[in-house]
Amino acid sequence: MLIPVMLGVTFLVYFIISLTPGDAAAMILGNGATEESIKELREEMGFNDPTIVQYANYMKDLLTGDMGTSYSTGKSVAGEIGQRFPNTFKLTFSAIFIAILISIPIGVISATKQYSIFDNAGMIFALIGISMPSFWTGLMLIIAFSLNLGWFPSSGMDGIRSLILPAFTLAIASTASITRTTRSSMLEVVRQDYINTAKAKGVSKKDVIRKHALRNALIPAVTVIGLEFGILLGGAVLTETVFSWPGIGRLMVESIQRKDTPMVLGCVIVFAVAFSVVNLIVDILYAYIDPRIKANYN
């Protein structure tokens, strides 16, 4: 199912980007280029063909891993993105890891101790967490932990210490929404009959939650984590700008300021591919957790 979606994504993005005004050939040649050399390049690069044909050529190259060359640096787009993508990968995965690490326990505990102080606090934290824009949270964390306490560097990327603040900034929003989902799905599961059956078997309170309730509650949580990863990628663009984190999020914003359309195109496609791959992994994980789904697969 992934391939047609990817095709659709590349076409959609290519079409949107092609609306960008400005003459690509003139951009590449830089200044001082004569009129003829610009016309010549237009022909050679096929800029005069209709968008569809240009898209076809682009896709042909894309399959061989060549995303064209950047207008501003002249380097290959794929090379530039290849150098920067691991940084975004590191950031987003540590963010989702933190989010899961915090939200699942809080969701479970606040569901099992419903209407307690902990539950209320958990829910308020979740509500506020969702409403906090990642870039503002980043600035606040910089003020608190970098400027005043000096624990973490406020920007750049060298070593683990510089990863902590950006990863937490990105993680807060996702933590909030995963907590809410986990809590509501736990509440749903705890009322099911098989929980009573387990209790009637003499299973301890802790095991009922851990072995019986949690596995069932995780199923909807996993889907949310998949969707949340998409929002995380979006958030990465902003967090990378705040922390000057050299990922493809920041590269994309800079490329827009550079009117470097092939780079913007490359970044968006890589983001979309990453998001779809994660969703695929989530679906597989889904089948692994829920045997009913696995049944109709094989």
Place this chain on the structure above:
Amino acid sequence: MSQKHENENIKGIMDIKKRSQWADIWHHFKKNKAAIVGMMLIVLFVCLALFAPLIGDYQDDALKMNIRERLQSPSADHWFGTDEFGRDIFIRIVYGTRISLFVGIISVSIALSIGGFLGSIAGYYGGKIDNAIMRVLDVILAIPAILLAITIVAALGASIINLMIAIGIANIPGFARVVRAAILSVKDQEYIEAAKAIGAKDHTIILKHVLPNSMAPIIVFSTLKVATAIMATASLSFIGLGVQPPTPEWGSMLAGGRAYIRDYMYIVLYPGLAIVLSVLSLNLIGDGLRDALDPKLK
């Protein structure tokens, strides 16, 4: 009981039933204190937006610079202090409310009208049309919303109109899915069969029968989406792709104040709080509505 007396009785019951439907929802909503807090906050923001001219003149207070009063921390005459150009931050936040709410509501209505239209067709007719529309929407969904908005703005150029279009388009799939789901759940009810039986035309069925009954999830979804639209407006403006200076907007105020966060933290604190509170209030109302409209989702 005489015949006349009897149908009065029935009519009475019918009235009670209809009035009570909305009264019941309001009664339920009122009991949810958090939602009331949200309602009060949003009313405050709307008042600020409407009566902004009474609070401060747009030209003189929000835009005009006076360098002498630069970077003053919150004081009696400048409640939130002044920014790097000496402009009153409180008044700029008040006018920022106008932009945020305006863009939020317009972009959601774009997404609702287009998305809703697609969703209702897909839901109502099903089959090949449904499949085709859903596949196209999957493609849009494969790109994280913020990134899609950034790409569109990068292509069309940064202005308030393009911002609204971008955020609107990014939310179309969401609305299409909600409307489609609502219609699917309502479509096979008997009263739709009955309407078809007496030869009602499709669009009347959709408008008169199907849509009113699927209002609940649409209202809830729209409220939550206005919240995310406000967040998106701020995010795009933060990276310079949204509202352009000198128009006061929360996101761009954060971007401008970034360099000063070390000594003049309030420049960044208050616009951020404005974003959080507006988004939080809409989330609270959204949750409250969802609980009131379909209680089983407790």
Place this chain on the structure above:
Amino acid sequence: MLKRLLAISLILVLVLGTLAGCSKPAEPTATEEKPAATEEKAAVSKAEEPKVEVKDEIAIALDSDITSLDPQGHNDTKSEAVSFLLFNRLFRLNTDFEVVPDLAESWEQPSDTEWVIKIKEGVKFSDGTEMTSEDVKFSLERSQGMPKVKHVLAEVESIEIVDKYTVKLTTKSAFAPFLYSLVHAGASILPKAYVESGDEFVNPIGSGPYTFVEWVSGDKVVLEKNENYFDKENMGQTSKITFKVIPEGASRTIALETGEVDVVQALQTMDINKIVDNDDLTLYEEPSTRVDFFAMNNEKAPFDNKLVRQAINYAIDKEAIMIVAIDGAGTAAESVLAPSMLGYKAADYEFNPEKAKELLAEAGYPDGFDMTIWTSGDDRKRIAEIIQSNLMESGINATIEMYEWGTFIDVCMKGEEESLILGWTSNPDPDSTLTPLYYSENIGGMNFSRINNEKLDNLIVSAREELDLNKRIEIYNELHEYIMDEAPIVPLFVKNNVVGANAGLKGVELSPQGLWNIEKIHY
């Protein structure tokens, strides 16, 4: 239950506010309530003797990434710093901006337009090959073809090889400041074999005091000491130099305070007192020859009309810009060049919005017009916003468009812009600014205002060719008055160079252009 919900949410917001709030220091002037962290650190280091272990590598913070490793592929001060470390030129400027020989062994001037220069023997490139006049001829001719630096040697007619180590340069006409043009990074001497190898400067080979290690785009440039550098006295003092890109002004200062970097080349002016108050750091502040200006595209209406340009000169509040942009660390610019330049004569417009409106009405734009301002970088965005607000007072509606540094130069050279904000650093000779910026032939190059004025051209050329110093000064005075009347640009301010560095560092020198002789910096 929900009453508790409300109470807790209030506490949470308060905690968040106070957590951030308590970090709010008092007024910048009051020093007693300084942020706790730095205070303890300062106190601790004061107690024991500030022993700084001898670090054999230094990190320099840049505000934006270099654009190219090819000395002839860029024309900005950040990339120039790297080029000066990787390559040599025939001559170079010392910290007082006097021309001193670099590769040149000896030179004579047989006639007004001829220069014979002999280079030192045995100068080795980092790949071991020896530098000959072949390389010199190749490099200088290449620079004439490179768009961004073609103005540097535009006056050179021909370059001939006399013998293995001597070249003869002939200029089109008498050119008093000729040696000054040879100090430009664009005139760096490159190994001919390497350039023709087509590596396109991915792993550049040069003769300079440092060799190239790595360039992680958007993050850092790493250079290593060149052990067998030909000029023993000016050897590299530190084994490794890393240029780190930290776009955020506040972050650069913090990186310096936390020791992440050792030198901040472009210190954010608002953090000046932070460096002064901190005993571990030293502030270096020198007047510079850098003029920041607001240029209008004189080819595009309405800026082709002199009255409009003069109106805009009156409309802009330079004092406000000085305060916001550089926190007062500099002097107001009253002409196209810095006051310290030869033949300087002030002829400025005072801030008078009323007069601006009158001139605009006179010029046929009673209710103003729309225009765009292009610039790059956060500092200049603030300047643009002030100009936007000033212009709004006089009825002109300006919108701002932000560009990334590299693209900004490209699009401005193409003349697509209506107006732009830029800075230009020049060496002491006025011609090194006037020719590239205001000479008509350089339209499409550095002449961003695209002014094409015959009288101005003659003044520039005659001044350049006038060998008698006093006469040259008179011509320049007349030129200053004329150009300010034509008002192709609005000079804004002359910023002081402000560099923050670790107190333990020695050999930190500032030239009128900023951090200089970086190879000399060491612990």
Place this chain on the structure above:
Amino acid sequence: MILNNNILNIEDLVIRYVTEDGIVEAVNGVNIKIEKGKTLGLVGETGAGKTTTALSILKLIPDPPGEVVKGNILLDNIDIMKANESKMEKIRGEVVSMIFQDPMTALNPVITVGDQIAEAIFIHQKVTKKEANNKAKEMLEMVGIPGNRLNEYPHQFSGGMKQRVVIAIALSCSPKLLIADEPTTALDVTIQAQVLELMRELKKKFQMSMLMITHDLGVVVEVCDDVAIMYAGRIIEQGTLEDIFRSTKHPYTEGLFNSIPNIEDRKAKLKPIRGLMSDPYDLPKGCAFCDRCDYQMEICKTKKPEKVYFSDTHFVECHLYNENKDFKLNNGRK
């Protein structure tokens, strides 16, 4: 406390649920005794408090809404009221275990059937995982399911099969008392008969006593020794099968019998009990059944009826027999 051979002894149990809309008095003063090896049928309409009573035996009443006001429960001479959670965990599954009504949702969908059975064994009997699995296999075969289906998941079983698995789980540690909460209601008739037959065999095999909760008198006849009729949270009549079927005393019990179609007498008109269960939020002062009772008397409205004993096994709570113990019911005709 006489040396009773009662496996279960509930005295004067009162349970209520405190909800936002008010207090529901689910159980108000229930007394139940079950002798070892015997099966007691607990009959009553839905909402009479049957399930609440059963859950209280295992102390599984969810405490935020539910509240055991008073009464004490003796299960195999263990005082449930005073037992703490860890003690209860040992009892549940070992001494007493429960079968729930809807087999479709009674099994955990994501864990194999074998594991769900083995889990109980593993908890209560100090055995290794392997032995627990073998025992689980045996249990499966005992309830008539092929042992090799041990590692399949619940969704691969039909309703009847699932109920057999539930029974296998409940009996895996051969409990002394089995509580079955309407075990066959969700099954269609043919499967119902098989399951009841299975339960009767296992009861004999394990010498186990059972509390069968149902609203179906047919099931009572098949399986139970004694019957207790429950209405609005109280036991209004209890006795042996003989007592209840032959000499029905309480009008409500008579009403129950009248609402069963009689195979022999096709033409007989059904005579359902008129009206609805009284609102649990505000139970009437007097007898809860009074406004639906054909034999309604003044006293019924004001005073709660006392227990009238006809034999040491048969009693009824109804004012009809206060003075004249051998009053005869005649299908609602006074």
